[in-house]
Amino acid sequence: MQIRKATGFANSNIAFIKYWGNRDHALRLPVNDSLSMNLDGLHTRTTVAFDPSLTADVVALGGQIQSPESSKRVSDHLDRVRALAGLKTFARVESENNFPTGAGIASSASGFAALTVAAGAAAGLALSERELSILARQGSGSASRSIPSGFVEWKTGSNPDGRDSFAFSVAAPDHWALADCIAIVSSAHKEVGSTGGHALARTSPLQQARIEDAPRRLNLCREALLARDFEKFAEAVEEDSTMMHAIMMTSRPPLYYWLPPTLAVMDAARKWRANGLPACFTIDAGPNVHVLTLAAHASDVASRLRALPGVQNVLVAAPGGGASLINE
Secondary structure, three states: OOOEEEEEEEEEEEEEEOOOOEEEOOOOEEOOOEEEEEEEEEEEEEEEEEOOOOOOOEEEEOOEEOOOOOOHHHHHHHHHHHHHHOOOOOEEEEEEEOOOOOOOOOHHHHHHHHHHHHHHHHOOOOOOHHHHHHHHHHHOHHHHHHOOOOEEEEOOOOOOOOOOOOEEEEEOHHHOOEEEEEEEOOOOOOOOOHHHHHHHHHHOOOHHHHHHHHHHHHHHHHHHHHHOOHHHHHHHHHHHHHHHHHHHHOOOOOOOOOOHHHHHHHHHHHHHHHOOOOEEEEOOOOOOEEEEEEHHHHHHHHHHHHOOOOOOEEEEEEEOOOOEEEOO
């Protein structure tokens, strides 16, 4: 049997309405719908080669071979692909991110989306976008949102098996000229990752209220997004981000991702908006702050962010496309 190989590409994404907490941890079925934007230029490129000579999966991230323990999630995901394809062969996986990994910039989203596309193709599967989103979700919940293009909504679904929990595009990348200016205040790998955080969400006394109010926030955000109403969009995005971090901070044990520069960036973004500059913040599970603005103001916002104490770097991304195969 010959080596079967494919390369996948996927952008990271930033959630406007957050995913935090699962109703089924094994299938990564979320407790609420979410809404996001793919980030052009912040991506993962992954090659999967099913090789009959291998006696175990070999996973390299950024050129570094990972231990079996650290690569277990990747092997588990390959097992899902192998099961669908009726394949027994182990694989060699080579993956590269062009942005910091495990620092709250959704590296698992782009990583598992790229892995899903590459592994599915290498295994000979012909999966639809919906099927790819469902499969990617099982590796990393937010990866389901990096499969479709542009602005994306992910439904929780109602079936216990997760067949109706998938993501789909609500608008193309060119629908709204937004820019995400990401203020990097730390590139360190977070001590508690998103998977661990999702498991703790239910221990917060605030989580149920967040879940019950999620449809309202998502509808407000979706309407503002489709209408290109930045002020209403900003209010919904900041409210949802702060609510998610309130859950983290009141979980048992609590999770405190914010650093002093995180708070400084949040405060600055709100002041800039109050003074007429379109800017709002949102923060994933990490200390780095995504400052959303209109593309016409991106250079100004990025320059202002770089001048703030504690900001090490600023990455700027426009709305991006969906996951795809790379012909080599």
